[in-house]
Amino acid sequence: MRRGFARIGFVALVLAIVLFAVFPFYYAMVTSLKTGTALFQVDYLPRTLDWDNYRAVFRDQPFGTNILNSVIVAAAVVIASLGLSLTAAYALARKAFQGRGLLLMTILGVSMFPQVAVLSGMFELVRGLGLYNRLGGLMLSYLILTLPFTVWVLTTFTRRLPVELEEAAVLDGAGPLTIVFRIFLPPLAPAAVSTGLLAFVAAWNEFLFALTFTLTDDQRTVPVAIALMSGASEFELPWGQIMAASVAVTLPIVALVLLFQGRIVAGLTAGAVKG
Amino acid sequence: MTSGIAGEGTRVAWWLLAPTLIVLALVAGWPLARTIWFSLTDAHLADLAQARFIGLENYLARDGGGWFGVLADPLWWRAVRNTFVFALVSVSLETLLGLVIALVLQARFPGRALVRAAVLIPWAIPTIVSAQIWGWMLHDQFGLINDLLLRVDLIDQPLAWTADPSLSMGAVIVADLWKATPFMALLSLAALQLVPGECLDAARVDGAGAWRTFWFVTLPLILPALGVAVLFRSLDALRIFDLIYVLTPGSEDTMSMSVFARQQLVDFQDVGYGSAASSLLFFFIAACTIGFMAVARLRPSQGVNR
Numbered sequence: 001m002r003r004g005f006a007r008i009g010f011v012a013l014v015l016a017i018v019l020f021a022v023f024p025f026y027y028a029m030v031t032s033l034k035t036g037t038a039l040f041q042v043d044y045l046p047r048t049l050d051w052d053n054y055r056a057v058f059r060d061q062p063f064g065t066n067i068l069n070s071v072i073v074a075a076a077v078v079i080a081s082l083g084l085s086l087t088a089a090y091a092l093a094r095k096a097f098q099g100r101g102l103l104l105m106t107i108l109g110v111s112m113f114p115q116v117a118v119l120s121g122m123f124e125l126v127r128g129l130g131l132y133n134r135l136g137g138l139m140l141s142y143l144i145l146t147l148p149f150t151v152w153v154l155t156t157f158t159r160r161l162p163v164e165l166e167e168a169a170v171l172d173g174a175g176p177l178t179i180v181f182r183i184f185l186p187p188l189a190p191a192a193v194s195t196g197l198l199a200f201v202a203a204w205n206e207f208l209f210a211l212t213f214t215l216t217d218d219q220r221t222v223p224v225a226i227a228l229m230s231g232a233s234e235f236e237l238p239w240g241q242i243m244a245a246s247v248a249v250t251l252p253i254v255a256l257v258l259l260f261q262g263r264i265v266a267g268l269t270a271g272a273v274k275g
Numbered sequence: 276m277t278s279g280i281a282g283e284g285t286r287v288a289w290w291l292l293a294p295t296l297i298v299l300a301l302v303a304g305w306p307l308a309r310t311i312w313f314s315l316t317d318a319h320l321a322d323l324a325q326a327r328f329i330g331l332e333n334y335l336a337r338d339g340g341g342w343f344g345v346l347a348d349p350l351w352w353r354a355v356r357n358t359f360v361f362a363l364v365s366v367s368l369e370t371l372l373g374l375v376i377a378l379v380l381q382a383r384f385p386g387r388a389l390v391r392a393a394v395l396i397p398w399a400i401p402t403i404v405s406a407q408i409w410g411w412m413l414h415d416q417f418g419l420i421n422d423l424l425l426r427v428d429l430i431d432q433p434l435a436w437t438a439d440p441s442l443s444m445g446a447v448i449v450a451d452l453w454k455a456t457p458f459m460a461l462l463s464l465a466a467l468q469l470v471p472g473e474c475l476d477a478a479r480v481d482g483a484g485a486w487r488t489f490w491f492v493t494l495p496l497i498l499p500a501l502g503v504a505v506l507f508r509s510l511d512a513l514r515i516f517d518l519i520y521v522l523t524p525g526s527e528d529t530m531s532m533s534v535f536a537r538q539q540l541v542d543f544q545d546v547g548y549g550s551a552a553s554s555l556l557f558f559f560i561a562a563c564t565i566g567f568m569a570v571a572r573l574r575p576s577q578g579v580n581r
Contacts, residue, residue: 010382014379017376018390024409025396025400027408028404028411031411039417040416042419042422084298087291087295088291088294088296091287092288092292095284097288098285103292109561110299110303113557114556114560116556117307118553119310120309120310121305121306121307121308122302122306123320124306124309124313124323125305125306127323140302144302147295147298147299147302176287205401207402207516223401223402223404227406227521239414242407243407249404250400261392261395264395265465268462269461269462
């Protein structure tokens, strides 16, 4: 009898967790398919399939451009961060040198920076380099978010590779760059994918720098576009369109995350638990 | 592990590190130094080059019988209080809920992979999107939350969740719970999976029940990993910006330290004053981080190969 109750309780708990996790996004989808006065009525199931909001978002607003901006910035930042951190991670994981511990701590410390702490200095730098209201300004500033993270996680993963791997290469007289890119890169590739994915999500979601360093609609990234979406008047937010835009940009990310969930969990835990 | 002569290895290591270090110095070190410098000047956003050194006046200054500066600004202290209330409540609840979800996910049951995937969804959603979704669900007139609560007679009239001073912080915390609990759940789950099965078996043989096993065996074993996760979340919560900026725009009842600093910097164009606020936040978070690292290093159980 007691076991029966415990089982029912467990199932109820699982259902509550799933409902809590999934429902808000489901509700955003339901809302995104409604227009006009239907929006002012709470529906728990979709009544109509009205795609007008999606059309409006891509036709009346430069939302396609915003998505493209986000993809370009995030991809550039991920490639730059991974490229830089591969050699750095090799040095930090495989070479014993003075100040290594301090350096690792500093890099971890940078990843914990409050972004606002560099805001005015970064603003000056971005403007000084002529990158204000340009995607280049975002690519540059996002490195502070992604680079410490990718270095840290790749260092953890590099440490796990067997020592024999490079010993043979060193005996053959291979230089450090050959070792990094020819010997270490292939076994590190899965780890690099999960690290890159997490960095991509971080850059894709970034808001404070994108809000501050861009000015015009056509340079904005997705989060800023969604945050600043406005309707005919200040008091009449176009909720249907906001939800449509939210769903449109979130579905690919959700698909990506579900596809790579094992890799993502591995990257997250390497970044934090081992720290 | 060291290859060849130590000196040679060191030289190679620094060469390999150089590009990363140069970039980090450019995008982190330099802007941070400039922000701290600006906090000692009367810099204005329109013309940063005209900044003049004024000492600590942005932090605290006495002028004609009154105190001025960030440290004498009631709004700043309000932002400090808001940030701490938010961080304390949200991180505690997220840790608790995350642990519960992790324990559920650790049990073997059909559909477990699906549940884990579902839990990942809020984590994948951009903070801005989740802020908008919650803003819509908590809408005072057309929101789903009011509708639900009215249906079950918990309230007799719709509440203005994001505008009412006594409710808005609660609204921010709920939205944050939704977004950040998955992170805590995943990290707790990873920690749970590292607990050796023999320890649990030994406890079972000794006749300890599920609750006692968790309290006296599992929890002490996962505590170091859990501590690191809590630190990460806390530092994240202390610098919160996006969610509050979008969910409760312009509200002083939920304004965090980051929101305060950006408002001074960008909206009021007062770079000196805003930089002073940012620098205070930075020094505070740095002190927390260093303090935690010192404590963690003293513990032998934390001796990960560093």
